[in-house]
Amino acid sequence: xxxxxxxxxxxxxxxxxxxxxxxxxxxxxxxxxxxxxxxxxxxxxxxxxxxxxxxxxxxxxxxxxxxxxxxxxxxxxxxxxxxxxxxxxxxxxxxxxxxxxxxxxxxxxxxxxxxxxxxxxxxxxxxxxxxxxxxxxxxxxxxxxxxxxxxxxxxxxxxxxxxxxxxxxxxxxxxxxxxxxxxxxxxxxxxxxxxxxxxxxxxxxxxxxxxxxxxxxxxxxxxxxxxxxxxxxxxxxxxxxxxxxxxxxxxxxxxxxxxxxxxxxxxxxxxx
Amino acid sequence: xxxxxxxxxxxxxxxxxxxxxxxxxxxxxxxxxxxxxxxxxxxxxxxxxxxxxxxxxxxxxxxxxxxxxxxxxxxxxxxxxxxxxxxxxxxxxxxxxxxxxxxx
Numbered sequence: 536x537x538x539x540x541x542x543x544x545x546x547x548x549x550x551x552x553x554x555x556x557x558x559x560x561x562x563x564x565x566x567x568x569x570x571x572x573x574x575x576x577x578x579x580x581x582x583x584x585x586x587x588x589x590x591x592x593x594x595x596x597x598x599x600x601x602x603x604x605x606x607x608x609x610x611x612x613x614x615x616x617x618x619x620x621x622x623x624x625x626x627x628x629x630x631x632x633x634x635x636x637x638x639x640x641x642x643x644x645x646x647x648x649x650x651x652x653x654x655x656x657x658x659x660x661x662x663x664x665x666x667x668x669x670x671x672x673x674x675x676x677x678x679x680x681x682x683x684x685x686x687x688x689x690x691x692x693x694x695x696x697x698x699x700x701x702x703x704x705x706x707x708x709x710x711x712x713x714x715x716x717x718x719x720x721x722x723x724x725x726x727x728x729x730x731x732x733x734x735x736x737x738x739x740x741x742x743x744x745x746x747x748x749x750x751x752x753x754x755x756x757x758x759x760x761x762x763x764x765x766x767x768x769x770x771x772x773x774x775x776x777x778x779x780x781x782x783x784x785x786x787x788x789x790x791x792x793x794x795x796x797x798x799x800x801x802x803x804x805x806x807x
Numbered sequence: 808x809x810x811x812x813x814x815x816x817x818x819x820x821x822x823x824x825x826x827x828x829x830x831x832x833x834x835x836x837x838x839x840x841x842x843x844x845x846x847x848x849x850x851x852x853x854x855x856x857x858x859x860x861x862x863x864x865x866x867x868x869x870x871x872x873x874x875x876x877x878x879x880x881x882x883x884x885x886x887x888x889x890x891x892x893x894x895x896x897x898x899x900x901x902x903x904x905x906x907x908x909x910x911x
Contacts, residue, residue: 579828579877583813756832756874
């Protein structure tokens with residue numbers, strides 16, 4: 536072997552050792568790393584601030600009627616917030632409708648505080664310029680269900696109907712991309728970019744996914760409600776934008792909530 | 808005055824662990840509005856933690872720190888029930904100071 540061959544070999548060897556090191560490191564999968572990252576930051580979830588803001592709003596007088604929301608009936612009687620989220624959506628006698636948390640909050644804000652529905656639903660999602668009252672209120676309410684098992688009932692015929700409609704929406708392919716929710720969320724062990732996609736037809740996946748919303752999105756610096764989550768799913772599918780707290784979104788929520796029944800609610804969550 | 812921090816402190820085996828969640832926009836000064844105008848820089852520059860008049864942590868923050876930053880640190884000593892004070896200063900001269908009792 537002459538000298539110049541040796542020289543050529545040295546960089547190759549260096550390359551080989553660095554390749555080996557990379558292989559060893561990648562034994563920790565990307566999703567493990569994301570899980571690690573989530574655990575590291577879960578201790579300091581900025582959604583806590585939104586929860587505090589929501590609690591403040593819940594107890595403050597507002598609207599033309601100058602009332603608080605402390606008499607709002609979210610399903611377990613006037614003013615009860617503990618555990619209500621685990622039973623929503625549900626059928627409400629007074630409105631004669633199946634309602635999710637956010638649509639029910641709209642009802643309370645209109646009936647108790649006298650705020651017109653259009654005012655509440657005009658800009659229901661937070662931006663980096665302006666916080667959303669309804670979203671903060673929802674964050675506060677869900678926080679009071681932490682650690683309680685999901686138990687959404689489909690006993691009432693309208694609840695059952697909402698569930699069936701939701702299931703159809705979940706599987707309904709349409710739009711310019713011919714997409715359905717199920718296109719991404721009905722197969723196990725697939726991912727989009729770095730994110731593992733939950734298979735929402737599998738109980739465990741559905742439970743984990745549903746239990747983690749609403750959530751603080753680190754990349755957006757905002758706490759996002761469940762209505763926002765659905766709205767963004769439809770946007771990604773290039774569907775027409777759904778109306779806030781509409782029957783269709785409530786039905787889809789019903790389907791997803793029932794799929795998560797039995798799972799422990801863990802929100803508000805924290806997302807990358 | 809800035810928005811309140813959320814601070815938790817607990818002592819275990821003679822070491823106090825302090826967890827701080829700050830509320831701050833942490834604008835880098837590099838981001839632009841939709842119309843092209845620059846969003847001015849606005850971020851925390853200094854964080855300080857004091858225990859019994861002694862500085863137990865002094866740190867400088869910059870533009871690369873995220874919005875609503877979270878900081879965890881430990882120091883030797885600390886007695887349950889005693890107070891720890893955390894304060895920050897931002898590049899606009901705004902400050903915020905909060906205190907919490909150390910849990911046992």
